[in-house]
Amino acid sequence: MLLHIPGVLDDAATARMRAALAAAGWTDGRETVGPQGAKVKHNRQLPEASPLRTELGREVLAALARHPLFHPAALPLRILPPRFNRYEGGGEYGLHIDGAVMALPDGTQLRSDLACTLFLSEPESYEGGELVVSDSYGEHEAKLPAGDAVLYPASSLHRVRPVTRGTRLAAFFWIQSLVRDDAQRRMLFELDASIRRLTSTGADADAVLQLTGVYHNLLRQWTET
Ligand code: NI
Numbered sequence: 001m002l003l004h005i006p007g008v009l010d011d012a013a014t015a016r017m018r019a020a021l022a023a024a025g026w027t028d029g030r031e032t033v034g035p036q037g038a039k040v041k042h043n044r045q046l047p048e049a050s051p052l053r054t055e056l057g058r059e060v061l062a063a064l065a066r067h068p069l070f071h072p073a074a075l076p077l078r079i080l081p082p083r084f085n086r087y088e089g090g091g092e093y094g095l096h097i098d099g100a101v102m103a104l105p106d107g108t109q110l111r112s113d114l115a116c117t118l119f120l121s122e123p124e125s126y127e128g129g130e131l132v133v134s135d136s137y138g139e140h141e142a143k144l145p146a147g148d149a150v151l152y153p154a155s156s157l158h159r160v161r162p163v164t165r166g167t168r169l170a171a172f173f174w175i176q177s178l179v180r181d182d183a184q185r186r187m188l189f190e191l192d193a194s195i196r197r198l199t200s201t202g203a204d205a206d207a208v209l210q211l212t213g214v215y216h217n218l219l220r221q222w223t224e225t
Contacts, residue, residue: 002133075185086167097157119149
């Protein structure tokens with residue numbers, strides 16, 4: 001499932017982040033990928049140890065935690081501190097797959113179930129730069145307003161089209177979900193959404209309670225920690 005999460009950051013926050021990133025020191029994006037990824041990755045990233053990465057990354061995660069869609073859709077267990085990238089002058093990231101297991105700063109590891117990209121540049125300000133995700137239903141494209149995010153299974157092949165005009169800034173990170181399986185996670189997300197709707201429209205309280213029990217008991221069966 002490719003999920004658009006609108007309005008994670010407001011205009012003032014994205015403008016502030018763009019200004020901070022414009023003044024930042026950048027490094028070659030190939031530093032955080034293996035030899036296969038390095039052949040197709042042509043962008044720049046904030047250095048791993050950059051204090052700005054830590055600061056803005058915290059802000060991104062705090063905003064997502066407040067967003068009503070993020071938690072029910074991702075059911076996060078562990079999250080890699082966000083990284084920030086910059087594409088310009090024809091920069092692109094060819095078709096690739098993300099690593100399945102990643103090291104976290106505390107020495108533990110994360111299984112990358114979900115990938116998330118938060119767009120920081122307004123789409124009209126650059127040409128190209130679409131995130132293209134391939135799955136069994138075909139190709140899906142995302143080029144979202146600044147402040148919007150897209151959540152997609154890290155198991156899918158994906159790429160970023162060349163940015164031929166302007167600059168594309170984004171935050172990106174991976175999530176290990178409590179629920180590993182994408183189809184199970186999707187059913188829980190839909191069930192949660194319909195329970196919320198039933199609650200807000202004043203449906204039969206006993207029936208809603210029973211359905212809420214089903215949600216939690218499915219979550220209990222499918223959760224891995
Ligand atoms: Ni990737």
